[in-house]
Structures are given as structure tokens and as C-alpha cells.
Amino acid sequence: MDYMTLKEASEKWGILSRQVNYYCVEDRIPGAVKIAGVWLIPKDAEKAIDERRKVDRDLKNDC
Template structure:
């Protein structure tokens, strides 16, 4: 399985690397693992839905 770093995920999803870190800590990214203090995220992982916002149409 291929992995990407927090920085790569943040660039791919258009959010800050800090927000990606929060998603990892909260367990919201399936398959994310922390090895030697570095989060590794599967390349095929989907961006979690931001629960702070509501979609108003």
C-alpha cells in the first residue's frame, strides 16, 4: 500500500496540514498509521467531511 505524508495530504485536499493531523488523531482517516512520530495516510484515502460546517443550499 502506498502512503502520503501530512503535507502531501493537505496539498491534495486543500486544507492545512494541522487539520489533517487532527483528522488522524481523531481516527477519521481509515488506514492512517503513526510510525516514529510521523503520520502516514493511504494515498487512496478520502478527505473526511468537516463537521464544523453545514451545507446550506
């Protein structure tokens, strides 16, 4: 299995590497492992859903 770093994942998903780190710590990215202090994320992993967003942006803009 191929892995990517926090930085690579953050660039792929368009978020900060710190947010990717939070997702890893909270076990929200399946297959992510921490080896020697470095998080390795499967290249085929999907971005975790941001649970802070409860309302879809499109619905919010229609109002």
C-alpha cells in the same frame, strides 16, 4: 499499500497540514498510521468530512 505524508495530503485536499493531523488523531482517516512520530496516510484515502459545516453552502447562498 502506498502512503503520503501530512504535507502531501494537505496539498491534495487543499487544507492545512494541521487539520489533516487533527483528522488522524481523531481516527477520521481510515488506514492512517503513526510510525516514529510521523503520520502516514493511504494515498487512496478520502478527505474526512468537516463536521463543523452543517448547512450546505449552495443552500445558504440561495437565501
